[in-house]
Amino acid sequence: MSADEQTKLQPRIELETIGLQAYFGETRAVHGVSLRMPRHRLTALIGPSGCGKSTFIRCLNRLHEEIPGARAEGQVLLEGEDIYRRGVDPVLIRRRIGMVFQRPNPFPTMSIYENVASGLLLAGVKDRRTLDPIVERSLKQAALWDEVKDQLKRTGTRLSGGQQQRLCIARALAVEPPVLLMDEPTSALDPISTARIEELLLELKKAVTVVMVTHNMQQAARISDQTAFFLLGDMVESGPTDAIFTNPKDQRTEQYITGRFG
Protein backbone atom coordinates (compact mmCIF):
# COMPACT_ATOMS: atom_id res chain seq x y z
CA MET A 1 0.00 0.00 0.00
CA SER A 2 1.49 3.35 -1.06
CA ALA A 3 1.63 6.39 1.16
CA ASP A 4 -0.87 8.08 -1.10
CA GLU A 5 -3.39 5.34 -0.67
CA GLN A 6 -2.70 5.40 3.03
CA THR A 7 -3.81 9.03 3.36
CA LYS A 8 -6.76 8.33 1.14
CA LEU A 9 -7.90 5.55 3.44
CA GLN A 10 -7.15 7.48 6.59
CA PRO A 11 -7.98 11.08 5.83
CA ARG A 12 -7.61 13.87 8.36
CA ILE A 13 -10.19 13.84 11.13
CA GLU A 14 -12.16 17.08 11.12
CA LEU A 15 -14.61 16.30 13.87
CA GLU A 16 -14.47 13.61 16.52
CA THR A 17 -16.59 12.75 19.54
CA ILE A 18 -15.15 10.93 22.53
CA GLY A 19 -17.63 9.40 24.97
CA LEU A 20 -20.30 11.94 24.11
CA GLN A 21 -23.37 11.75 26.33
CA ALA A 22 -26.45 13.95 26.01
CA TYR A 23 -29.14 14.49 28.61
CA PHE A 24 -32.62 15.98 28.74
CA GLY A 25 -32.91 16.67 32.46
CA GLU A 26 -32.27 13.25 34.01
CA THR A 27 -32.97 11.30 30.83
CA ARG A 28 -29.89 10.21 28.94
CA ALA A 29 -30.57 10.35 25.20
CA VAL A 30 -27.06 9.60 23.91
CA HIS A 31 -24.93 7.07 25.79
CA GLY A 32 -21.26 7.73 25.30
CA VAL A 33 -20.73 7.83 21.56
CA SER A 34 -17.24 7.98 20.05
CA LEU A 35 -17.16 8.68 16.34
CA ARG A 36 -14.62 10.13 13.94
CA MET A 37 -15.87 12.23 11.06
CA PRO A 38 -13.16 12.63 8.42
CA ARG A 39 -12.50 15.81 6.53
CA HIS A 40 -14.36 16.29 3.24
CA ARG A 41 -16.33 13.13 3.73
CA LEU A 42 -20.05 12.67 4.18
CA THR A 43 -20.96 10.82 7.35
CA ALA A 44 -24.52 9.51 7.54
CA LEU A 45 -26.21 8.80 10.87
CA ILE A 46 -29.01 6.26 10.57
CA GLY A 47 -31.33 4.56 13.01
CA PRO A 48 -35.00 4.36 14.03
CA SER A 49 -36.86 7.36 15.47
CA GLY A 50 -35.82 8.23 19.00
CA CYS A 51 -32.44 6.54 18.71
CA GLY A 52 -30.57 9.73 19.62
CA LYS A 53 -29.06 10.56 16.23
CA SER A 54 -30.67 14.01 16.05
CA THR A 55 -29.65 14.77 19.62
CA PHE A 56 -26.14 13.59 18.78
CA ILE A 57 -25.82 15.88 15.77
CA ARG A 58 -27.18 18.82 17.79
CA CYS A 59 -24.37 18.30 20.30
CA LEU A 60 -21.81 18.78 17.54
CA ASN A 61 -22.50 22.52 17.31
CA ARG A 62 -23.60 22.91 20.94
CA LEU A 63 -27.20 23.57 19.93
CA HIS A 64 -28.48 20.79 22.19
CA GLU A 65 -27.78 22.84 25.33
CA GLU A 66 -30.10 25.63 24.13
CA ILE A 67 -33.07 23.48 25.15
CA PRO A 68 -33.92 24.21 28.80
CA GLY A 69 -32.66 21.38 30.97
CA ALA A 70 -30.52 19.82 28.25
CA ARG A 71 -26.78 19.25 28.62
CA ALA A 72 -23.96 17.22 27.16
CA GLU A 73 -20.91 15.47 28.60
CA GLY A 74 -17.80 14.10 26.98
CA GLN A 75 -15.66 15.61 24.29
CA VAL A 76 -16.27 16.90 20.79
CA LEU A 77 -13.02 17.70 19.00
CA LEU A 78 -13.12 20.17 16.13
CA GLU A 79 -9.73 19.93 14.43
CA GLY A 80 -8.38 18.53 17.67
CA GLU A 81 -9.81 21.23 19.93
CA ASP A 82 -12.51 20.29 22.45
CA ILE A 83 -15.53 22.55 21.86
CA TYR A 84 -16.92 21.63 25.29
CA ARG A 85 -13.82 22.81 27.09
CA ARG A 86 -14.47 25.51 29.69
CA GLY A 87 -14.34 29.02 28.30
CA VAL A 88 -15.17 28.06 24.72
CA ASP A 89 -17.87 30.36 23.32
CA PRO A 90 -20.54 28.26 21.57
CA VAL A 91 -21.34 31.24 19.33
CA LEU A 92 -17.85 31.09 17.80
CA ILE A 93 -18.10 27.31 17.42
CA ARG A 94 -21.38 27.64 15.53
CA ARG A 95 -19.74 30.00 13.05
CA ARG A 96 -17.42 27.14 12.11
CA ILE A 97 -20.10 24.44 12.08
CA GLY A 98 -23.13 25.26 9.96
CA MET A 99 -26.45 23.50 10.28
CA VAL A 100 -29.45 22.75 8.09
CA PHE A 101 -32.65 21.55 9.71
CA GLN A 102 -35.40 19.11 8.88
CA ARG A 103 -37.95 21.79 8.11
CA PRO A 104 -36.83 24.60 5.82
CA ASN A 105 -36.67 27.67 8.07
CA PRO A 106 -35.82 30.82 6.10
CA PHE A 107 -36.31 34.03 8.07
CA PRO A 108 -39.83 35.19 7.13
CA THR A 109 -39.12 38.92 7.43
CA MET A 110 -36.13 38.80 5.11
CA SER A 111 -35.71 38.72 1.34
CA ILE A 112 -33.88 35.91 -0.40
CA TYR A 113 -30.76 38.07 -0.53
CA GLU A 114 -30.98 39.01 3.15
CA ASN A 115 -31.58 35.40 4.14
CA VAL A 116 -28.42 34.22 2.41
CA ALA A 117 -26.42 37.14 3.81
CA SER A 118 -28.07 37.00 7.26
CA GLY A 119 -25.12 35.38 9.05
CA LEU A 120 -22.94 38.28 7.91
CA LEU A 121 -25.59 41.03 7.93
CA LEU A 122 -26.54 40.35 11.53
CA ALA A 123 -22.88 40.16 12.49
CA GLY A 124 -22.52 43.73 11.19
CA VAL A 125 -21.23 43.27 7.63
CA LYS A 126 -23.33 45.69 5.58
CA ASP A 127 -21.15 46.50 2.58
CA ARG A 128 -22.91 45.34 -0.61
CA ARG A 129 -19.60 45.02 -2.44
CA THR A 130 -18.57 42.41 0.11
CA LEU A 131 -21.96 40.74 0.33
CA ASP A 132 -22.96 40.57 -3.35
CA PRO A 133 -20.28 38.07 -4.42
CA ILE A 134 -20.83 35.99 -1.26
CA VAL A 135 -24.59 35.78 -1.88
CA GLU A 136 -24.01 34.79 -5.50
CA ARG A 137 -21.36 32.21 -4.62
CA SER A 138 -23.49 30.67 -1.86
CA LEU A 139 -26.61 30.46 -4.00
CA LYS A 140 -24.57 28.85 -6.78
CA GLN A 141 -23.10 26.35 -4.34
CA ALA A 142 -26.63 25.55 -3.21
CA ALA A 143 -27.73 25.17 -6.87
CA LEU A 144 -30.38 27.85 -6.43
CA TRP A 145 -28.81 30.83 -8.20
CA ASP A 146 -30.41 30.29 -11.62
CA GLU A 147 -33.88 29.99 -10.13
CA VAL A 148 -33.76 33.10 -7.92
CA LYS A 149 -31.20 35.47 -9.43
CA ASP A 150 -33.95 37.75 -10.79
CA GLN A 151 -35.97 37.85 -7.59
CA LEU A 152 -33.42 38.30 -4.82
CA LYS A 153 -35.58 40.99 -3.20
CA ARG A 154 -38.58 38.71 -2.80
CA THR A 155 -39.48 37.05 0.48
CA GLY A 156 -37.75 33.72 1.00
CA THR A 157 -40.86 32.05 2.35
CA ARG A 158 -42.57 32.37 -1.04
CA LEU A 159 -40.25 29.77 -2.58
CA SER A 160 -41.21 26.10 -2.82
CA GLY A 161 -40.18 23.75 -0.02
CA GLY A 162 -37.22 22.36 -1.94
CA GLN A 163 -36.06 25.84 -2.92
CA GLN A 164 -36.45 27.03 0.67
CA GLN A 165 -34.26 24.18 1.85
CA ARG A 166 -31.58 25.06 -0.70
CA LEU A 167 -31.91 28.67 0.46
CA CYS A 168 -31.18 27.47 3.99
CA ILE A 169 -28.16 25.57 2.69
CA ALA A 170 -26.95 28.73 0.94
CA ARG A 171 -27.48 30.67 4.17
CA ALA A 172 -25.39 28.15 6.09
CA LEU A 173 -22.66 28.15 3.43
CA ALA A 174 -22.39 31.94 3.24
CA VAL A 175 -20.34 32.09 6.44
CA GLU A 176 -17.99 29.44 4.96
CA PRO A 177 -18.12 26.84 7.72
CA PRO A 178 -15.66 23.96 7.28
CA VAL A 179 -18.31 21.59 8.68
CA LEU A 180 -21.98 21.33 7.74
CA LEU A 181 -24.49 19.43 9.88
CA MET A 182 -27.74 18.31 8.30
CA ASP A 183 -30.63 17.01 10.38
CA GLU A 184 -32.82 15.04 7.96
CA PRO A 185 -32.54 17.77 5.34
CA THR A 186 -34.75 16.06 2.78
CA SER A 187 -37.40 14.35 4.89
CA ALA A 188 -39.90 17.19 4.31
CA LEU A 189 -39.25 17.30 0.55
CA ASP A 190 -40.55 15.54 -2.56
CA PRO A 191 -38.34 13.03 -4.46
CA ILE A 192 -37.22 15.53 -7.12
CA SER A 193 -36.14 18.13 -4.56
CA THR A 194 -34.48 15.33 -2.59
CA ALA A 195 -32.50 14.22 -5.64
CA ARG A 196 -31.34 17.80 -6.25
CA ILE A 197 -30.13 18.16 -2.69
CA GLU A 198 -28.34 14.81 -2.84
CA GLU A 199 -26.51 15.90 -6.00
CA LEU A 200 -25.68 19.13 -4.25
CA LEU A 201 -24.25 17.29 -1.25
CA LEU A 202 -21.99 15.15 -3.46
CA GLU A 203 -20.60 18.39 -4.88
CA LEU A 204 -20.40 20.13 -1.48
CA LYS A 205 -18.41 17.46 0.28
CA LYS A 206 -15.43 18.20 -1.93
CA ALA A 207 -15.00 21.38 0.09
CA VAL A 208 -16.97 20.82 3.29
CA THR A 209 -17.14 18.05 5.86
CA VAL A 210 -20.77 16.92 6.03
CA VAL A 211 -22.55 15.05 8.82
CA MET A 212 -26.10 14.09 7.98
CA VAL A 213 -28.91 12.46 9.92
CA THR A 214 -31.23 10.55 7.62
CA HIS A 215 -34.21 8.27 7.95
CA ASN A 216 -33.73 7.13 4.42
CA MET A 217 -31.30 4.22 4.19
CA GLN A 218 -31.12 4.39 0.40
CA GLN A 219 -30.04 7.98 0.78
CA ALA A 220 -27.27 7.02 3.17
CA ALA A 221 -26.17 4.28 0.81
CA ARG A 222 -26.25 6.57 -2.22
CA ILE A 223 -24.27 9.54 -0.99
CA SER A 224 -22.40 8.85 2.23
CA ASP A 225 -18.80 7.70 2.64
CA GLN A 226 -19.22 6.58 6.21
CA THR A 227 -22.29 5.41 8.08
CA ALA A 228 -23.01 5.16 11.80
CA PHE A 229 -25.97 3.16 13.07
CA PHE A 230 -27.68 4.37 16.23
CA LEU A 231 -30.11 2.42 18.39
CA LEU A 232 -31.69 3.45 21.71
CA GLY A 233 -29.04 6.07 22.39
CA ASP A 234 -26.06 3.86 21.58
CA MET A 235 -23.99 3.85 18.44
CA VAL A 236 -24.12 0.19 17.47
CA GLU A 237 -21.50 0.38 14.77
CA SER A 238 -19.87 2.67 12.28
CA GLY A 239 -17.69 2.17 9.25
CA PRO A 240 -17.38 2.74 5.52
CA THR A 241 -20.87 2.87 4.03
CA ASP A 242 -20.23 -0.11 1.69
CA ALA A 243 -19.18 -2.28 4.59
CA ILE A 244 -22.13 -1.29 6.79
CA PHE A 245 -24.64 -2.02 4.07
CA THR A 246 -23.10 -5.18 2.62
CA ASN A 247 -21.40 -6.74 5.57
CA PRO A 248 -22.55 -5.34 8.91
CA LYS A 249 -20.73 -6.70 11.94
CA ASP A 250 -23.61 -6.37 14.37
CA GLN A 251 -26.77 -8.40 14.04
CA ARG A 252 -28.95 -5.41 14.98
CA THR A 253 -27.47 -3.34 12.15
CA GLU A 254 -28.23 -6.11 9.73
CA GLN A 255 -31.79 -6.41 10.97
CA TYR A 256 -32.32 -2.68 10.66
CA ILE A 257 -30.89 -2.25 7.17
CA THR A 258 -32.76 -5.27 5.89
CA GLY A 259 -35.95 -3.69 7.18
CA ARG A 260 -36.80 -6.12 9.96
CA PHE A 261 -37.50 -3.27 12.37
CA GLY A 262 -37.43 0.52 12.57
Place this chain on the structure above:
Amino acid sequence: MILLVTGCALAVLPLLAILMHLLREGASSIDLNFFTQVQKPVGELGGGMAHAILGTAAQVGLAAGLGVPLGLACGIYLAEYGGRERLAGPVRFALELLASTPSILVGVFVYGVIVVPMKKFSLFSGALALMVILLPLVARTSEELLRLIPQHLREAGLALGLPRWKVILSVVLRSAWPGVWAAILLGIARIAGETAPLVLTSFGNPTFPRGLDQPSASLPLQIYTYAISPFDEWHRLAWAGALVLVFTVLALNAITRLTGGSNERRRAD
Protein backbone atom coordinates in the same frame (compact mmCIF):
# COMPACT_ATOMS: atom_id res chain seq x y z
CA MET B 1 -78.61 33.86 12.97
CA ILE B 2 -81.01 36.77 13.29
CA LEU B 3 -80.36 36.70 17.02
CA LEU B 4 -76.63 36.91 16.46
CA VAL B 5 -76.94 39.82 14.06
CA THR B 6 -79.22 41.62 16.52
CA GLY B 7 -76.67 41.00 19.25
CA CYS B 8 -73.91 42.47 17.13
CA ALA B 9 -76.03 45.48 16.25
CA LEU B 10 -76.75 46.04 19.95
CA ALA B 11 -73.03 45.85 20.69
CA VAL B 12 -72.15 48.42 18.04
CA LEU B 13 -75.07 50.71 18.94
CA PRO B 14 -73.49 52.38 22.00
CA LEU B 15 -70.39 53.34 20.02
CA LEU B 16 -72.46 54.87 17.23
CA ALA B 17 -74.67 56.65 19.75
CA ILE B 18 -71.65 58.10 21.55
CA LEU B 19 -70.07 59.28 18.33
CA MET B 20 -73.29 60.83 17.02
CA HIS B 21 -73.99 62.60 20.27
CA LEU B 22 -70.44 63.90 20.59
CA LEU B 23 -70.46 65.17 17.03
CA ARG B 24 -73.77 66.97 17.58
CA GLU B 25 -72.74 68.57 20.86
CA GLY B 26 -69.04 69.08 20.33
CA ALA B 27 -68.28 69.64 16.67
CA SER B 28 -69.49 73.22 16.62
CA SER B 29 -67.12 74.18 19.46
CA ILE B 30 -63.99 72.93 17.77
CA ASP B 31 -62.17 75.88 16.32
CA LEU B 32 -58.70 77.32 16.37
CA ASN B 33 -59.18 78.71 19.89
CA PHE B 34 -59.93 75.25 21.17
CA PHE B 35 -56.45 74.11 20.20
CA THR B 36 -54.54 77.31 21.10
CA GLN B 37 -56.19 78.73 24.24
CA VAL B 38 -56.01 77.61 27.83
CA GLN B 39 -58.78 77.66 30.40
CA LYS B 40 -60.29 81.14 30.83
CA PRO B 41 -61.42 82.52 34.20
CA VAL B 42 -65.05 81.89 34.99
CA GLY B 43 -67.29 84.43 33.33
CA GLU B 44 -65.03 85.14 30.39
CA LEU B 45 -66.13 83.64 27.10
CA GLY B 46 -63.91 81.35 25.07
CA GLY B 47 -60.93 79.41 26.25
CA GLY B 48 -59.68 76.09 25.04
CA MET B 49 -57.86 72.86 25.67
CA ALA B 50 -54.33 73.64 24.49
CA HIS B 51 -52.85 73.04 27.95
CA ALA B 52 -54.77 69.78 28.31
CA ILE B 53 -53.73 68.48 24.91
CA LEU B 54 -50.12 69.35 25.63
CA GLY B 55 -50.36 67.81 29.12
CA THR B 56 -51.79 64.56 27.77
CA ALA B 57 -49.19 64.43 25.02
CA ALA B 58 -46.39 64.99 27.53
CA GLN B 59 -47.66 62.45 30.05
CA VAL B 60 -48.51 59.78 27.47
CA GLY B 61 -45.23 60.39 25.67
CA LEU B 62 -43.23 60.08 28.86
CA ALA B 63 -45.20 57.03 29.98
CA ALA B 64 -44.66 55.35 26.60
CA GLY B 65 -40.98 56.31 26.54
CA LEU B 66 -40.47 54.54 29.84
CA GLY B 67 -43.18 51.87 29.69
CA VAL B 68 -42.64 50.50 26.18
CA PRO B 69 -38.93 49.62 26.58
CA LEU B 70 -39.52 48.24 30.07
CA GLY B 71 -42.58 46.29 28.96
CA LEU B 72 -40.74 44.89 25.95
CA ALA B 73 -37.82 43.94 28.18
CA CYS B 74 -40.20 42.05 30.50
CA GLY B 75 -41.96 40.39 27.55
CA ILE B 76 -38.68 39.31 25.96
CA TYR B 77 -37.35 38.03 29.27
CA LEU B 78 -40.46 35.97 29.94
CA ALA B 79 -40.76 34.58 26.42
CA GLU B 80 -37.11 33.92 25.65
CA TYR B 81 -35.55 33.14 29.00
CA GLY B 82 -38.69 32.33 31.04
CA GLY B 83 -38.40 28.59 30.44
CA ARG B 84 -35.26 28.21 32.50
CA GLU B 85 -35.50 31.07 34.99
CA ARG B 86 -37.04 30.67 38.40
CA LEU B 87 -37.94 34.36 38.49
CA ALA B 88 -40.25 34.09 35.49
CA GLY B 89 -43.27 32.67 37.32
CA PRO B 90 -43.49 35.39 39.97
CA VAL B 91 -42.82 38.12 37.39
CA ARG B 92 -45.60 36.81 35.15
CA PHE B 93 -47.99 36.60 38.13
CA ALA B 94 -47.12 40.13 39.24
CA LEU B 95 -47.75 41.50 35.76
CA GLU B 96 -51.08 39.68 35.67
CA LEU B 97 -52.09 41.31 38.96
CA LEU B 98 -50.86 44.70 37.84
CA ALA B 99 -52.86 44.44 34.62
CA SER B 100 -56.05 43.77 36.55
CA THR B 101 -55.48 46.41 39.25
CA PRO B 102 -58.16 49.14 39.13
CA SER B 103 -56.50 52.23 37.71
CA ILE B 104 -57.50 54.45 40.64
CA LEU B 105 -55.37 52.21 42.86
CA VAL B 106 -52.41 52.81 40.58
CA GLY B 107 -53.04 56.53 41.15
CA VAL B 108 -53.18 56.03 44.92
CA PHE B 109 -49.95 54.04 44.80
CA VAL B 110 -48.05 56.70 42.85
CA TYR B 111 -49.58 59.34 45.15
CA GLY B 112 -48.08 57.48 48.08
CA VAL B 113 -44.60 56.90 46.69
CA ILE B 114 -44.04 60.07 44.63
CA VAL B 115 -46.56 62.80 45.37
CA VAL B 116 -46.48 62.62 49.17
CA PRO B 117 -42.66 62.60 49.52
CA MET B 118 -42.33 65.40 46.94
CA LYS B 119 -45.16 67.30 48.62
CA LYS B 120 -46.65 68.29 45.26
CA PHE B 121 -48.69 66.99 42.37
CA SER B 122 -46.65 66.69 39.20
CA LEU B 123 -46.75 65.86 35.53
CA PHE B 124 -44.03 63.32 36.19
CA SER B 125 -46.09 61.40 38.75
CA GLY B 126 -49.02 61.32 36.30
CA ALA B 127 -46.77 59.92 33.60
CA LEU B 128 -45.49 57.32 36.05
CA ALA B 129 -49.03 56.22 36.91
CA LEU B 130 -49.83 55.84 33.21
CA MET B 131 -46.61 53.90 32.74
CA VAL B 132 -47.60 51.46 35.46
CA ILE B 133 -50.80 50.78 33.51
CA LEU B 134 -49.04 50.52 30.14
CA LEU B 135 -46.20 48.24 31.25
CA PRO B 136 -48.16 45.03 31.93
CA LEU B 137 -50.16 45.50 28.72
CA VAL B 138 -47.00 45.67 26.61
CA ALA B 139 -45.22 42.96 28.60
CA ARG B 140 -47.98 40.36 28.48
CA THR B 141 -48.93 40.81 24.83
CA SER B 142 -45.34 40.91 23.63
CA GLU B 143 -44.58 37.76 25.61
CA GLU B 144 -47.50 35.95 24.00
CA LEU B 145 -46.61 37.17 20.51
CA LEU B 146 -42.94 36.22 20.89
CA ARG B 147 -43.97 32.75 22.03
CA LEU B 148 -45.85 32.30 18.76
CA ILE B 149 -42.61 32.59 16.78
CA PRO B 150 -41.61 29.01 16.03
CA GLN B 151 -38.58 27.58 17.82
CA HIS B 152 -36.93 26.53 14.56
CA LEU B 153 -36.38 30.19 13.61
CA ARG B 154 -34.44 30.76 16.83
CA GLU B 155 -32.39 27.66 16.12
CA ALA B 156 -31.70 28.83 12.57
CA GLY B 157 -30.28 32.05 13.98
CA LEU B 158 -28.25 30.35 16.70
CA ALA B 159 -26.88 27.80 14.24
CA LEU B 160 -25.53 30.69 12.12
CA GLY B 161 -23.28 31.63 15.01
CA LEU B 162 -25.29 34.63 16.14
CA PRO B 163 -25.36 35.55 19.82
CA ARG B 164 -28.68 34.94 21.54
CA TRP B 165 -29.56 38.62 22.02
CA LYS B 166 -28.99 39.22 18.33
CA VAL B 167 -31.25 36.32 17.40
CA ILE B 168 -33.94 37.67 19.74
CA LEU B 169 -33.82 41.20 18.35
CA SER B 170 -33.18 40.56 14.66
CA VAL B 171 -35.08 37.35 14.11
CA VAL B 172 -37.67 36.76 16.83
CA LEU B 173 -38.76 40.32 17.67
CA ARG B 174 -38.58 41.33 14.03
CA SER B 175 -40.87 38.47 13.03
CA ALA B 176 -43.35 39.33 15.78
CA TRP B 177 -43.08 43.09 15.28
CA PRO B 178 -46.38 43.82 13.45
CA GLY B 179 -48.32 42.36 16.38
CA VAL B 180 -46.07 43.89 19.03
CA TRP B 181 -46.36 47.29 17.38
CA ALA B 182 -50.16 46.96 17.37
CA ALA B 183 -50.10 46.05 21.06
CA ILE B 184 -47.99 49.12 21.83
CA LEU B 185 -50.33 51.45 19.93
CA LEU B 186 -53.41 49.96 21.58
CA GLY B 187 -51.76 50.34 24.98
CA ILE B 188 -50.98 53.99 24.25
CA ALA B 189 -54.58 54.54 23.10
CA ARG B 190 -55.75 53.02 26.37
CA ILE B 191 -53.63 55.25 28.64
CA ALA B 192 -54.43 58.38 26.61
CA GLY B 193 -58.00 58.06 27.85
CA GLU B 194 -57.22 57.18 31.49
CA THR B 195 -58.62 59.61 34.04
CA ALA B 196 -58.66 57.98 37.45
CA PRO B 197 -54.88 57.54 37.93
CA LEU B 198 -54.29 61.22 37.14
CA VAL B 199 -56.66 62.68 39.76
CA LEU B 200 -54.16 62.03 42.55
CA THR B 201 -50.97 62.51 40.56
CA SER B 202 -50.84 65.18 37.85
CA PHE B 203 -53.99 66.66 39.45
CA GLY B 204 -54.96 69.08 36.69
CA ASN B 205 -53.90 72.62 35.94
CA PRO B 206 -55.80 75.48 34.32
CA THR B 207 -52.78 76.49 32.30
CA PHE B 208 -49.67 75.02 30.66
CA PRO B 209 -47.50 72.84 32.91
CA ARG B 210 -44.31 74.72 33.71
CA GLY B 211 -42.18 71.68 34.33
CA LEU B 212 -42.16 67.95 34.98
CA ASP B 213 -42.46 68.60 38.71
CA GLN B 214 -45.52 70.85 38.30
CA PRO B 215 -49.19 69.85 38.18
CA SER B 216 -50.39 69.29 34.66
CA ALA B 217 -53.70 69.27 32.86
CA SER B 218 -54.74 66.38 30.67
CA LEU B 219 -57.62 65.90 28.27
CA PRO B 220 -59.67 63.50 30.39
CA LEU B 221 -59.19 65.52 33.57
CA GLN B 222 -59.96 68.80 31.84
CA ILE B 223 -63.12 67.32 30.39
CA TYR B 224 -64.12 66.38 33.92
CA THR B 225 -63.32 69.87 35.24
CA TYR B 226 -65.32 71.52 32.48
CA ALA B 227 -68.19 69.03 32.65
CA ILE B 228 -68.92 69.28 36.38
CA SER B 229 -68.90 73.08 36.28
CA PRO B 230 -72.24 74.96 36.23
CA PHE B 231 -71.28 77.06 33.18
CA ASP B 232 -72.68 76.54 29.69
CA GLU B 233 -69.50 77.87 28.15
CA TRP B 234 -67.45 75.19 29.94
CA HIS B 235 -69.95 72.45 29.10
CA ARG B 236 -69.45 73.33 25.46
CA LEU B 237 -65.70 72.89 25.85
CA ALA B 238 -66.18 69.58 27.67
CA TRP B 239 -68.15 68.22 24.73
CA ALA B 240 -65.51 69.38 22.29
CA GLY B 241 -62.77 67.88 24.45
CA ALA B 242 -64.57 64.56 24.62
CA LEU B 243 -64.93 64.55 20.87
CA VAL B 244 -61.22 65.20 20.36
CA LEU B 245 -60.26 62.52 22.90
CA VAL B 246 -62.52 59.89 21.35
CA PHE B 247 -61.24 60.63 17.88
CA THR B 248 -57.61 60.54 19.02
CA VAL B 249 -58.15 57.11 20.52
CA LEU B 250 -60.08 55.94 17.45
CA ALA B 251 -57.33 57.28 15.21
CA LEU B 252 -54.70 55.35 17.16
CA ASN B 253 -56.78 52.20 16.76
CA ALA B 254 -57.20 52.87 13.06
CA ILE B 255 -53.45 53.41 12.64
CA THR B 256 -52.89 50.11 14.41
CA ARG B 257 -55.17 48.36 11.94
CA LEU B 258 -53.73 50.05 8.89
CA THR B 259 -50.06 49.57 9.73
CA GLY B 260 -50.71 45.98 10.85
CA GLY B 261 -52.47 45.33 7.56
CA SER B 262 -49.72 46.79 5.42
CA ASN B 263 -47.16 44.66 7.22
CA GLU B 264 -49.08 41.52 6.43
CA ARG B 265 -49.41 42.56 2.84
CA ARG B 266 -45.70 43.22 2.61
CA ARG B 267 -44.97 39.79 3.99
CA ALA B 268 -47.35 38.10 1.59
CA ASP B 269 -46.00 39.67 -1.61
